[in-house]
Amino acid sequence: MEEVPMAKDPVIALKDVSVEFKNKNKVVQAVHNVTLEVDRGDVFGIVGYSGAGKSTLIRTINLLQKPTSGEVIVNGQQITKISAKELRKSREKIGMIFQHFNLMNSLNVVDNVILSLGHSSLSKREKCQRATELLHLVGLSGKEKVYPRQLSGGQKQRVAIARALANNPEILLSDESTSALDPQTTASILTLLKRLNRELGLTIVLITHQLEVAEDICNRIAVINDGELVEQAESYQILLNPQHQITRDLFEDTFFSSDNLLKITPTEQIRLKTLYRLSYDSSENDNSSLFDWLRDQFEIRTKIIYTDSVAVQNHVIIKAVVEFSKELYQHILNELEIRHVNIKKVELS
Numbered sequence: 001m002e003e004v005p006m007a008k009d010p011v012i013a014l015k016d017v018s019v020e021f022k023n024k025n026k027v028v029q030a031v032h033n034v035t036l037e038v039d040r041g042d043v044f045g046i047v048g049y050s051g052a053g054k055s056t057l058i059r060t061i062n063l064l065q066k067p068t069s070g071e072v073i074v075n076g077q078q079i080t081k082i083s084a085k086e087l088r089k090s091r092e093k094i095g096m097i098f099q100h101f102n103l104m105n106s107l108n109v110v111d112n113v114i115l116s117l118g119h120s121s122l123s124k125r126e127k128c129q130r131a132t133e134l135l136h137l138v139g140l141s142g143k144e145k146v147y148p149r150q151l152s153g154g155q156k157q158r159v160a161i162a163r164a165l166a167n168n169p170e171i172l173l174s175d176e177s178t179s180a181l182d183p184q185t186t187a188s189i190l191t192l193l194k195r196l197n198r199e200l201g202l203t204i205v206l207i208t209h210q211l212e213v214a215e216d217i218c219n220r221i222a223v224i225n226d227g228e229l230v231e232q233a234e235s236y237q238i239l240l241n242p243q244h245q246i247t248r249d250l251f252e253d254t255f256f257s258s259d260n261l262l263k264i265t266p267t268e269q270i271r272l273k274t275l276y277r278l279s280y281d282s283s284e285n286d287n288s289s290l291f292d293w294l295r296d297q298f299e300i301r302t303k304i305i306y307t308d309s310v311a312v313q314n315h316v317i318i319k320a321v322v323e324f325s326k327e328l329y330q331h332i333l334n335e336l337e338i339r340h341v342n343i344k345k346v347e348l349s
């Protein structure tokens with residue numbers, strides 16, 4: 001039976017959003033005409049170089065940053081047009097976590113979470129019970145009376161996540177929430193975020209400069225550069241076949257890094273005139289059938305210089321640098337493209 005595509009259900013829509021900062025005589029265009037949609041249940045990553053406008057952009061979603069122009073629509077409501085009271089209500093449905101946790105050091109863990117329940121109609125006892133349940137949800141049972149300074153970075157971020165979830169938000173905004181954490185703690189926070197996304201149906205929008213974070217957790221990635229949205233796609237597509245040079249610089253070149261290419265010695269460089277980088281989805285191609293096909297059809301032999309794989313969503317993307325026994329003619333490159341193999345000649349400088 002033919003699969004029916006799932007209906008899209010955008011929970012966030014930004015339309016032509018721009019943010020300008022005016023400093024003395026200078027105008028900084030931090031975000032420029034960004035239009036994007038985040039579907040319910042997405043883990044949506046926004047990546048880009050430092051200063052690209054990521055923080056400014058994510059902060060427009062809960063109007064911590066008011067756009068200079070454009071529309072911000074959350075759950076069908078244009079929040080740029082609503083009263084302060086309505087905005088407060090709408091913001092309760094949008095939790096946010098930050099790089100430096102933003103906890104109150106003078107309050108213990110449970111009181112930090114209770115602080116977010118200020119506007120709720122719950123009794124004091126019920127608030128305490130709710131906060132305790134949230135701390136259990138994020139794996140911090142038993143730490144209720146502890147103060148933030150007595151916690152590790154990962155534990156502080158868990159408190160911040162519990163606090164962000166206090167009002168049962170539908171959306172969680174994450175502004176570099178793992179940037180201050182070591183790789184192991186980062187992995188445990190990402191596991192927690194994935195579980196919350198799955199179990200609570202929480203839509204997550206995260207900005208990160210850690211590309212491995214975006215690869216690990218996001219189903220969709222948007223790339224911004226100089227305030228402009230340059231590319232957005234399913235995460236595996238971004239890895240498999242990046243369209244924009246900035247995306248290639250960000251994602252491909254971390255894998256095909258000069259470190260890896262420098263492993264090839266200068267004498268080999270002279271010989272290696274037919275070095276190519278390939279990337280492909282392992283469910284569509286596998287090494288041996290691809291290289292057997294090149295040999296059988298075109299008498300081209302392949303020597304794999306190095307290869308690696310990265311699992312994104314349900315796809316395993318293979319990336320490889322190979323040496324072919326001869327240069328590939330355009331018609332072979334075209335055939336590879338038809339087979340969804342992304343191929344590029346390596347220029348050794």
Ligand SMILES: Nc1ncnc2c1ncn2[C@@H]1O[C@H](COP(=O)(O)OP(=O)(O)OP(=O)(O)O)[C@@H](O)[C@H]1O
Pocket residue numbers: 021022023028029030048049050051052053054055056057209
């Ligand atoms: N309040 C402000 N006043 C003036 N300029 C600002 C302000 N906030 C940000 N900018 C400028 O806007 C641009 C985008 O900044 P932003 O912090 O959004 O980028 P970013 O991609 O999050 O960077 P990073 O990864 O380094 O945090 C930068 O040029 C920055 O200097």
